[in-house]
Amino acid sequence: MDSPKLSEEDVAKSFRKLYRKAKAFGLTEKQLASLQSVRGLQAPLLSKSRKRLLKTSVLYPCLCVLLAVVAIPCISLVSEWPMSPEKLARLCLETVGLDSEDIINNDWCLVRAPDELLDFFRPPLKCDFCRGITSVEKVSGISPEEFEKKYAYSGRPVVVTDATRNWTALEAFSFEFLKDIYKPDSPVLKSSHDSCQFFPYKTSFESLAQVFNMSTERAHGNGEPWYIGWSNCDSSAANLIRNHYSRPYFLPRVSESSKTDWIFMGSPGYGAHMHVSAIMPFISIIFTLLTFEETRISTYVDVLVFQVQKQHRSILFVIFLFIKKLSYHIHFR
Template identity: 35%
Template structure:
């Protein structure tokens, strides 16, 4: 559904508005990239955006018997913001050079744009979050015991599920540096085929991350803190990584899982508040360190559902429907956090 909407959106823009104007289309693309940068680097708060949305709703309906639907107000607000920035770039495009560095790793315009996705995503059925006030904590369990929970949207933590993975003694920044430098085309695969996420760091590529000084890698005093993530697509990289971890043993036998994975590592503030636009449920193995997760329901469910925090420790696996729960992470107590993430469904 989301992919179809994205294709219709992009097709409509090309045919109806900018049919033969390649220069104009380029400017619009640059505007979309700028929106990505604003969202990811400035860590736009969902609460702040919702407050603005509510203010727009109140002002628009003052003195009127009709009341705007909060979901419509949210999407109208996002659309107005999108059009405003686009118009600004029509008038002045001096910021395009700034976009180039931070657009690295973003191959496709529409699939990586959170504002477009927010406008076009389906409205959530709030049953997924009603009455949910905390993550469900499960002891390490068998596949048969997990069947009841397997496809739930409730945040879940399976304790001590990765303690037997060799990865906890092998994976590190230096492990990935040696791995990527030893395989031809490994760095290029992240930039050209997969995805690199710098979050709030000033690191623009995986090569830059793995080339940092040892002092910064260890987050020593006086060094800039950092947290990044990337998707692995290179078959040889994945083959080596798979020697040290496996898909959680309790997941359903018939569940589909991609061979690709994500690595997230670093210190202090982790991922900023966001929603994932993926096709399956997410699992993440916390190999090193501990993180606090903050989850927030989609805006249309804000009046009937609650936001809450929970902790995930080394050895745990978190399962979360990141398609309907906005989520952010924070690494605890200046620890180094390293996780492996993939999907199932």
């Protein structure tokens, strides 16, 4: 005959009676705990208490922290409380040990789209300003007032043939001149590598240091052709380069100059492929207009370009004229 099933309360009462009798016989807590039957009874109870302790002391606090980590950024992004999205981004980047100042100021992306996809998502371009242009005017001795009236805001390309008058750049600039400025392990080269843009185009160069490490023969056009560009955002290098050119005489007095120079350099007759330039505040379409025996004239829309041959060296000067700001940059090749 089966014995009646005891409830948990009956079992607890019976256990307490046994416990009191054991204590009456003089058994200690340690002796009772060492009994195999007691350990067998304690095992499921300890397992339940440990699970309860794990939930209350570990899992629940972790869940609360996780919810806070997710909720606070969402609230901040929507309401800018208690901090703006930029401050929140800086905090997150610095928490994981990244330089927030460098990443935010240089517009780094956490997930960068492949260059091949960028053109597919670019807004349609309006080409009305260059429709009907079949030639490029060449002028000299033009006054700032005439230049502003005829070319600065009209979108008409023009070549100013005497734009470099009184410049020592024609004599001083060369591959060796720039190589001496960007010496190996120099602060200038390190600054260019860390915070300046570099455009290898269709070469195998990965940095400016590799460019100035090429052989002398290739640098002077006796090897594989090359063409590269970079932004000169180091003040010490900029001061050395700017010693050899001055503000173009024909720019209007209200025009502004940028702190950054863009330098493009390469083999004669070899340049960037046809592309839409995203360097400047406006979009320029690069194309070649005329080719002469010794002088190749190229142009950007709203950009002046002229090239001279001297001692088998090719130097390309490009003056960028911003449509709205009328800022200018000087480029050399």
